[in-house]
Amino acid sequence: MKLSSSWARFAILIASLSTFAASATARTIVLTDQDCEQMAAISADAPRMSWAGYPYGAAQFTNHEFVLTGKQAFLIRFPLDRIPAGQRITKAEWIVQHLSVYPAGGTRLQVRRLLKEWGPGVSHQYRMVRPERVEWHTPGARGLGQDRATEATATATIKGAGEQVFNVTEDVELWHKRAVPNHGWILTVEEPDIYVRLPSPFYNAPKGWKLRITFEPE
Amino acid sequence: MNPCAAMPSTNVVSWRTFTEPKRLAAGYGLCLLVWAVSPAWAQREVRIRTLVETQLPFVTTCVAPAARFASVSDVAGVLAVGHRPGSAAHVSIFRLDDQGQMAAGEPVALTLPKPASLNDRPNHVLGLVCHPRFPLLYVWQDVAPPAQPDVTIDPALSAEFDHLLIYGLDETPPKLLLATARGADFHCGAVSAGFAFDSVAGRLYVPNMQQPGPMKKPVPAIGWIRIAPDGLPAFDDPSPQPNAAAGAVTTLVASAPGSLAVVMAPQDAVASRAARLAAMDVSKASGIVPVLSKYLESPTLMFGDWPCPFSYAPVSDDAVLMAGHAGPVSWVLSDRLGRFGAFYLSPYVPYRHRIGAHPRLPAAYLTFVTFDGRILRMELADGYITLAPQTVSLDNTVIYSPPLVLTKTNQVVVGAAGFVGFVELDEQGRFQAKGQRMTVNNPTVEAFAWSERFGKLYVPLEKTP
Numbered sequence: 001m002k003l004s005s006s007w008a009r010f011a012i013l014i015a016s017l018s019t020f021a022a023s024a025t026a027r028t029i030v031l032t033d034q035d036c037e038q039m040a041a042i043s044a045d046a047p048r049m050s051w052a053g054y055p056y057g058a059a060q061f062t063n064h065e066f067v068l069t070g071k072q073a074f075l076i077r078f079p080l081d082r083i084p085a086g087q088r089i090t091k092a093e094w095i096v097q098h099l100s101v102y103p104a105g106g107t108r109l110q111v112r113r114l115l116k117e118w119g120p121g122v123s124h125q126y127r128m129v130r131p132e133r134v135e136w137h138t139p140g141a142r143g144l145g146q147d148r149a150t151e152a153t154a155t156a157t158i159k160g161a162g163e164q165v166f167n168v169t170e171d172v173e174l175w176h177k178r179a180v181p182n183h184g185w186i187l188t189v190e191e192p193d194i195y196v197r198l199p200s201p202f203y204n205a206p207k208g209w210k211l212r213i214t215f216e217p218e
Numbered sequence: 219m220n221p222c223a224a225m226p227s228t229n230v231v232s233w234r235t236f237t238e239p240k241r242l243a244a245g246y247g248l249c250l251l252v253w254a255v256s257p258a259w260a261q262r263e264v265r266i267r268t269l270v271e272t273q274l275p276f277v278t279t280c281v282a283p284a285a286r287f288a289s290v291s292d293v294a295g296v297l298a299v300g301h302r303p304g305s306a307a308h309v310s311i312f313r314l315d316d317q318g319q320m321a322a323g324e325p326v327a328l329t330l331p332k333p334a335s336l337n338d339r340p341n342h343v344l345g346l347v348c349h350p351r352f353p354l355l356y357v358w359q360d361v362a363p364p365a366q367p368d369v370t371i372d373p374a375l376s377a378e379f380d381h382l383l384i385y386g387l388d389e390t391p392p393k394l395l396l397a398t399a400r401g402a403d404f405h406c407g408a409v410s411a412g413f414a415f416d417s418v419a420g421r422l423y424v425p426n427m428q429q430p431g432p433m434k435k436p437v438p439a440i441g442w443i444r445i446a447p448d449g450l451p452a453f454d455d456p457s458p459q460p461n462a463a464a465g466a467v468t469t470l471v472a473s474a475p476g477s478l479a480v481v482m483a484p485q486d487a488v489a490s491r492a493a494r495l496a497a498m499d500v501s502k503a504s505g506i507v508p509v510l511s512k513y514l515e516s517p518t519l520m521f522g523d524w525p526c527p528f529s530y531a532p533v534s535d536d537a538v539l540m541a542g543h544a545g546p547v548s549w550v551l552s553d554r555l556g557r558f559g560a561f562y563l564s565p566y567v568p569y570r571h572r573i574g575a576h577p578r579l580p581a582a583y584l585t586f587v588t589f590d591g592r593i594l595r596m597e598l599a600d601g602y603i604t605l606a607p608q609t610v611s612l613d614n615t616v617i618y619s620p621p622l623v624l625t626k627t628n629q630v631v632v633g634a635a636g637f638v639g640f641v642e643l644d645e646q647g648r649f650q651a652k653g654q655r656m657t658v659n660n661p662t663v664e665a666f667a668w669s670e671r672f673g674k675l676y677v678p679l680e681k682t683p
Contacts, residue, residue, distance in 0.1 A: 010350055020402050033606070036606060046555045047555065049553075050557070050602050051559055056519050057517070060558040063560070063561050064544070104544075119605070120604050121599030123598055123603065128599075129599045179276055203544075203563065203566075
C-alpha cells in the first residue's frame, strides 16, 4: 500500500513537470481588446473623432458597432509584452467577428500594418493630438508606405455574419523581434459600395476582438 | 523500487514534503498563478478588492437627510444641500466658519416657490450649484411627472413655473433674487437632470430644454443659459415693442457671447445685479417679458426623450461631455461633422451614467449609479473621447454619486452604501489599484461637495453617528 502511494506521488509529480515542460516548449496566449488601450474607429465623415464607429443621423456617431466602408477604418494595437523574450512566434491569428456584409455575395477585408505611431486624439485627420498634433501623411492613414504598409498583411472575402481568422504571424514575429515597431493594424475595405458591420468591444462584443499567438523557445 | 527510498527522510523539506498531494496541488496552483500574472500587462482593468478604512482629515460631515445634491460657495462660506423629493425642505443652507467647519446653529431650510396652478404636484430640486466668484446659488427645480406614461403636464398649468431660482447667499436667510426659465422652452415633469457651470461661469448648462420639432411637437434639447459677468442670466433683445419704455430693454441685453465670461469685480457685480433686476421689474411692468439668452440643440437620436441629459461635464469652451441613455456623449461645438459622439457602454444600463471631468487633465470619469462599483476613466482629446477607457472595479460596492476628482489629494471620490470611497490616481489621472474608504452614516451617499478654499470634502449624513 505504501509503495503504491509513493508511486502515485511520483506519477503526479511527473505529470506536473510534464505540463510545465510542455508549456515551456510551446505556448499559446490569447490577447483581446481588453488588453488594448489603442483602438479607434475613424471616418472621413467625422475627420476629428476617434470613435466615429457608426453614423447615427446628422453629425451624430456612436460606437455601439463599427461600420467599414470606403470612408471608415478600424485601428487596433495589441501590446505584445506578454510574450517572453527568446521566443519564436510559430503562429499568430487575428480573429475578427463581423455582423453583416453588403453586398451579400461577399466583401474583401484587408489588414495592414500601421507604420507610424498613433495615440490620443487619433482620427481620420490626425495620428495624435498629444504630445503634439500630427496629421497622417494621407487622411485616414491611407498613405501607402507612409501611414500603412505597402503590402497587405492579409485579405479575406467575408460573407454574412461570423468570424474571420487572419494569419498575422509574420507581423507579430516582426514586432516581437523588434525588427519594426508595433503600431498595430488598420482594418479596411478598399472597394466602393461595400459595407461591413463589426461588433464593438465596448458594447456588444467585449473581449470579442482576439489575437491568438503561439510561440516557442528559439 | 520506491523512488522515495533514496531521498533523505530526515530533512525538514523532504521529497515526501514535495510529493504530499495537497502541497503538490498548492504548489502547482502557485506556479500557475505566478505564470499567469507575471508579465506587466496594460492595466485597462483595475480591481480593488478592499478599500482601506481610513479617517480622512479633510472629510467634514453634516446632518442633511436625503441629500441628493451639494455645492460649496467658497466666497460666501456656505454649503448648500439639495434634498430628494418628499423631504421636508428642498434645500438646506449651512454656514461655514473661517476654518470651513459647520457654524453653530441649525441650517436654513429653503422651500422653492411654484405657482398655485401646480399645487397638486410637488416640486423638487434637480440640481444646484454655487457661483465660483459671487455669493450666488443657482437651483434648478421641476415638478413630479404624471403617473401615467406618455401623459404630459398641461402647458397652461406650468406656464408660470420657474425652473431656475437664483439666491443671494450674502444674506441670512438667502434672498431669492431671480426666478426665471419658464414657459414653452422648458419641459416640465422630469425627475433627473444635469446642471453645471462651465469653468468660467459664463454658461450654465441646464436640463430638459425643448424646442418645436419638425412636426411642431416639442423635442428635447440640450444646451445652456448665458450668464452675464455679474452672475445673473443674460437676456436677448426681444422683438421690438412699439409701446415699450425706451431704454428698459437695452439695459437687460447682454453683450456678445464671447464677452460674457469677463470677470467683474464683486462690488461692481452687486451694483450691476441691482440695476438689472430693477430694470427687469420696470420692463415687466411695461409688459415686456425678458427672453433668456440661451443656446440649445436637439440631437434627438441621442437625446430623444426627457430627462436629458443626466450629467453635464464641461471640459472646455468648445466641448462638453454629457450622460446619455447608454453612456457618455461628447458634444464638440466647433465640429459640424462629428458634433456628437455617443460612447455606448456594456452592459446596457440606461440612464445610470454620471460624469465628472478632471479639472486639469484631459480626462473624465464615469460611474454607473445604483448598479455596481465600476468607475471609468475616459481619455479626451479636443473634447472627443479617445482610445479605450480604463476601468476600476470596487468589489462589493454600489455607487450612488457622480465621480468627483480631488486634485489636492489626486483621488477620485464616489459615494457608496454607507461610505465614501477614494481611488488613488497617478499623474496621468489613471487609476491605481489602491484606495481608501470612510464609513459615514448615510446608506446612499449621493452627494458631496469640495471646497478649494478650505480644502475640505463635505459629506451629508442621514443623522449623527
